[in-house]
Amino acid sequence: MRASLIQIAVEEGESVESRRRRVASLVRDQNGADLVVLPELWTTGAFAFEEFDAEAEPLRGPTYEAMAKAASDAGVWLHAGSIPERAPDGTLYNTSLVFSPTGDLAASYRKIHRFGFDKGEAVLMGAGRELVTVPLPGTTVGVATCYDLRFPELFRSLVDAGAETLVIPAGWPERRRAHWTLLAQARAVENQAFVLACGTAGTHAGVPQAGHSIVVDPWGEVLAEAGADEEILTVDFDPGKVATTREQFPALKDRVLGLKAPDRS
Numbered sequence: 441m442r443a444s445l446i447q448i449a450v451e452e453g454e455s456v457e458s459r460r461r462r463v464a465s466l467v468r469d470q471n472g473a474d475l476v477v478l479p480e481l482w483t484t485g486a487f488a489f490e491e492f493d494a495e496a497e498p499l500r501g502p503t504y505e506a507m508a509k510a511a512s513d514a515g516v517w518l519h520a521g522s523i524p525e526r527a528p529d530g531t532l533y534n535t536s537l538v539f540s541p542t543g544d545l546a547a548s549y550r551k552i553h554r555f556g557f558d559k560g561e562a563v564l565m566g567a568g569r570e571l572v573t574v575p576l577p578g579t580t581v582g583v584a585t586c587y588d589l590r591f592p593e594l595f596r597s598l599v600d601a602g603a604e605t606l607v608i609p610a611g612w613p614e615r616r617r618a619h620w621t622l623l624a625q626a627r628a629v630e631n632q633a634f635v636l637a638c639g640t641a642g643t644h645a646g647v648p649q650a651g652h653s654i655v656v657d658p659w660g661e662v663l664a665e666a667g668a669d670e671e672i673l674t675v676d677f678d679p680g681k682v683a684t685t686r687e688q689f690p691a692l693k694d695r696v697l698g699l700k701a702p703d704r705s
């Protein structure tokens with residue numbers, strides 16, 4: 441299976457409309473890939489909180505239209521990263537879109553863990569509540585977004601739902617780059633799954649982005665890692681390695697569930 445992670449530079453000098461056209465063209469160029477992955481909130485930038493409201497779109501808005509067409513032009517599965525979605529009731533969500541090679545929407549995922557504590561995304565956007573897996577030929581993809589990477593129980597639930605390849609669009613800052621690579625490897629090792637994590641490059645809203653998109657195999661080996669700038673990271677991997685790793689080192693079967701601390705009251 442060939443995956444291309446498009447690590448887009450999100451800079452303030454470029455309009456959303458021209459970035460959308462540019463990204464559609466980059467996706468169309470990936471017609472030899474099976475799966476193409478884009479980062480989180482690449483239209484606005486994940487830290488451009490002030491832009492979320494003005495740039496929010498309905499699920500089937502301009503980014504949906506452009507990405508559906510790009511996926512079908514290239515004939516690829518496309519995880520189109522996420523958009524600031526405005527739901528019919530007016531609530532904003534950080535929503536990922538996954539398209540099939542015919543340009544049909546295969547899945548959408550509203551980010552569950554919102555970043556910002558008492559500001560930014562955490563107060564401006566609603567939280568998703570649903571796990572999302574997508575069956576692709578040869579592997580089942582589990583979907584999560586950026587800050588979700590810090591919550592291992594989400595990934596374990598995705599694995600319980602059948603996920604073998606974990607795809608994580610992000611807008612991760614340079615300041616916490618060490619966490620990004622460490623957590624991507626941890627999620628791969630503990631879940632014996634591929635991790636494809638695609639971040640942004642550039643600086644927006646004064647926050648330099650980490651880049652360093654990364655692909656990790658179920659044994660925790662880094663198959664490919666991008667640098668800091670805009671880059672297309674292409675990797676060939678064998679999805680069958682998930683089954684062989686889980687058979688040869690069956691740690692997932694040794695889970696002990698339902699543990700409780702003794703009641704000392």
Ligand SMILES: NC(=O)CCC(=O)C(=O)O
Nearest residue numbers: 486555586587611613616
């Ligand atoms: N957009 C995000 O979710 C940022 C997450 C982040 O910066 C972190 O977890 O650290």
